[in-house]
Amino acid sequence: MQIIALISYLAVAAAAADARVYDQKNLKGSHEDVHGYKCGNVGSSKFKVNSIHLRSKTFCYLYQKKDCKGSRIYVSRDVNDLHLNTVNSIPKKLTAMNLKILLLGSLSLIPTAHAAVALPTLDLPxxxxxxxxxxxxxxxxxxxxxxxxxxxxRFGPSDFPNKRDPKTPFVTTDCLQIDPSVLKNKAGGKYPLGYPSQDLEPDMSHPFKAANWTGTEDCLFLDVYVPKRVFDDPGAQLLPVTVWFYGGAYAFGTKRMKVLKVLNGPLYNGKSLIEASNYSTIVVAGNYRLGAFGWLAGSHMEANGLPNAGLYDQNLLLQWVQKYIDRVHGDNKTVSAWGESAGGGSILHHLIRNNGEENPLFTRFLTQSPAFEWAWDNSPGGQLDQVYQTFSESLGCYAPYNIECIRDPSFSLEKLALANVNLFRDVNQTGLFPVGPAVDNTWIKTIPTLAFAQKKFWPGIKSALVSHCANDAQSFTPNVTTKEAFYGFLTNFLPGENLAHLRTGIAEQYDCDKNYDGNYKKCLHDIIRDASFTCNTRDLIDAYPQQAYAMNYGFPNDSYAFHATDLIPLFGNVKFRGEIAAMFEKGFDYPKDEAKELAAALNSTVIKTFLEYLSSFALYGNTNGTGNTGWPVVNRSGPLFSNVMKPNSSGWSLSNDDQNSKATCDFWRKIANDIMYPKGQIGDVDVDMDVQEEL
Structure with a gap:
């Protein structure tokens, strides 16, 4: 019988240390355990069963069976599906709350449970x-x-708790966010890999349905994955720590993604990396605020709130690692920050905090497709203020836009969430996102490429791995087919008459008619790729040239290496049969048979080597471990980066990267300079003179 969904892990007795929880519609007949072992038939006389019998079919029917490599705990939604003779009942009058608590870790009510295993505890103040x-x-x-x-x-700073909080939440800990179904052009294709509730099909008949959001404001939680062996050996060496920041366009995401209705799904599970490291690293994944709640900026926020609050949440998580990770045998002197998309873009902004004068609290970093859109206009009434005002008005708070109004504690969670959804209503037309890291004159003082050009970045990074996907921009490119629509995008991106000459310069640089045969969508694709993705990778590599390894992820080929496809080899669990194929099918809208073929090819050519390289980086800060596996630091001597690792369906090879050329990124750096110095001033920017003359 097919496993319908995996709903939760139950910590039980020693004999059941590897217990699994299933949700099955029918437990008659044969079924499989998660490793694919046949468990035989569930018959009325074959097993002794302890049951909790609830009258309502909306609750679960819980029983324990001893078979198939130890105890397994199965859950059925329909008590009528179970026909079992030998049942020792326990109290029938259980509330829904009792059941939730039971399903989240306690089997103390079951009479035959074994003596509990002494599990380690993380004690915090x-x-x-x-x-x-x-x-x-x-x-x-x-x-x-x-x-x-x-x-x-709300719209203010976060900090460590100052009082005891004995409760461990068993409901959502996700930060308040939009459901990505709100977005038409979204990361990863039709179903952006890794967004919460990926299995849902929200009702889109009305733009403000409650199905379009999820989460809560009280969301600053993290998960820590630790090899068991360090608790078995008190003298074990402290382990290096990898901190993961999720992506999601600064609008959605969570520390632990729900994929295919699987709560304990692959994203962002620490299993694959820890296993590849021979159980020698620790993985931490934590939440940060999203959408309006994490990324509002502009003069209103600078005066009364906290712009870029999401960055401060991330910094608090890194502070937590510095202060408390040794309590689970982690080494706070060997901390790596890893992130994809918005997570990678966030890491970039930690490096330029306060002109690079603030310690980012990590010494290594890995970025996969670091992404963000430039947001610089924090002048009174400017673009950033307009976003703030739109959000405020959605809550019924009008001029003078007092922040205390939008902080009103009487606002329902739904009212707040739908005001946030409202900000994203035009993304599918414009291809531009309303919030993300923005110039605030405190954390971010200029467009980041200028900070890197001016050497205003943290110098204390020991090693870096900078990666992008070969077709990152595909899912972010609006369906622009005419010259008028193309110029409309540029006007939204660089609005106002003062920037008209820059829009003209971009149009002339890319020359859609000549270089793209009038294919404006392909032309715009490359503009978005260069400005929002790949030139960010050049900035990071140029900042740390002696320590940087580079990758251009191209599986299965450059055309189909979409944004976020490189999450599959990092987090996919090859031991769970069908999971990799499901990630292709549901995450990127591949037909089932094609998804299976891709999964087989990825497993045979990419995954093992991918994890070897990245686990080596997690342990040693290089891709070669204690030997030499043939991946040197990037070579910057030519117009294109060379010694760039290129995985695809044919295997692994070193190559040149033509997507972040020096000429292209110098062009965009000059655009940034002209934005920040609109009166013809020349900033302290490292660009070639021929680029300056061309503009």
Whole structure:
């Protein structure tokens, strides 16, 4: 029988240390455990069963069976599907709350449960958090939903909790966010890989349905994945730490993605990386505020709130790692920050905080497709203020746009969420996102490429791995087919008469008619790629040239290496049969048979080597481990980066990268300079004279 969904891990007795939880419509007949072992038939006389019998079919029917490599806990939604004779019932009158608590870790009500295993506890000043063996690998402990920040002031700073919080949440800990179904042009294709509730098909008949959002304001929680062996050996060496920042266009995402209705799904599970490292690294994944709640900026926010609050949440998480990671045998002197898309773009902004004068609290970083759109106009009434005012008016708060109005504690979560959804209503037409990291004169003082050009970045990075996908921009490019629509995009991107000459310069530089045969969508694709993705990779590599490794991810080929496809080899669990194929099918809208073929090819040519390289980087800060696997630091001597690793369906090879050329990125740096110095001033920018003359 097909496994319908995996709903939660139950920490049980020693004999059930690798217990799994299934949700099955019918437990009659044969079924499989997660590793593919046949468990035989569930018959009325074959097993002794302990049951919780609930009258309502909306609740679960829980029983325990001893078979097939130890105990398994199965859950059925329909009690009528179970025909079992030998049942020892326990109290029938259980509330829904009791059941939730039971399903999240307690089997103490079951009479035949074995003596509990002593699991390690993470003790913090504000609470204690007990580990549980990871669902797919009992060599890894998971400390789940660890609070690292008190409920933040809306549009204000976050901080460590200042009082005891004994509760471990068993409901959502995701930050308030849009459902990506709101977006037409979104990361990863029809179903952006990794967004929460990916299995849902929200009702889009009305733009403000409640199905278009999820989450809560009290969301500063993290998960810690730790090899079990460090608790078995008190003298074990402290392990290097990898901190993961999720992507999602600064609008959606969470530390632990729900994929295919699987709560304990692959994104962003630490299993694959830890296993590849021979159980020698620790992985931390935490939440940060999203949408309006994490990224409003402009003069209103600078005067009364906290622009770029999401960056401060991320910094608080990194502070937590510095202060408390040793309590689970982590080494706070060997911390790597990893992130994809918005997560990678966030890491870039940590490096230029306050002109690079603030320690980012990590010494290594890995960015996969670091992404953000330039946001610089923080003048009174400027673009950033217009976004703030739109959000404020959606809440019924009009001029003078007092921040205390939008902080009104009487606003329902739904009212706040739908005001946030309203900000994104035009993304599918414009291809431009309303929020993200923005110039605020405190954390971000200029367009980032200028900060890098002016050497205003943190110098203390020991190693970097900078990657992008060969077709990052495909899913972010609006369907522009005419010259008028093309210029309309440029006008939205660089609005106002003062920037008209820059729009003209971009149009002349790319020359859609000559260089793209009038294919304006392909022309715009390359503009978005260069400005929002690949020139960010050049900035990072140029900043740390002696320490940087570069990758251009091209599986299966350059045309189909869409944004976020490189998450599959990093997080996909090859031991869960069908998971890789499902990630292609549901994450990128491939037909089922084609998804299976891609999964087989990825497994045979990419995944093992990908994880070897990245786990080596997590451990040693280089891709070669203790030997030499043939991936040198990037070569910057020519117009194109060379020694760039290129995985595709044919295997692995070193190549040149033509998507972040010096000439192209110098052009965009000059555009940024002219934006920030509109009166003809020349900023301290490192661009070639021929580029300056061309503009």
């Amino acid at each position: 504000w609470g204690s958090y007990k580990a549980k063996p990871l669902l797919w690998d009992d060599k890894i402990y998971l400390f789940e939903n660890v609070r690292f920040g008190a409920k933040p002031i």
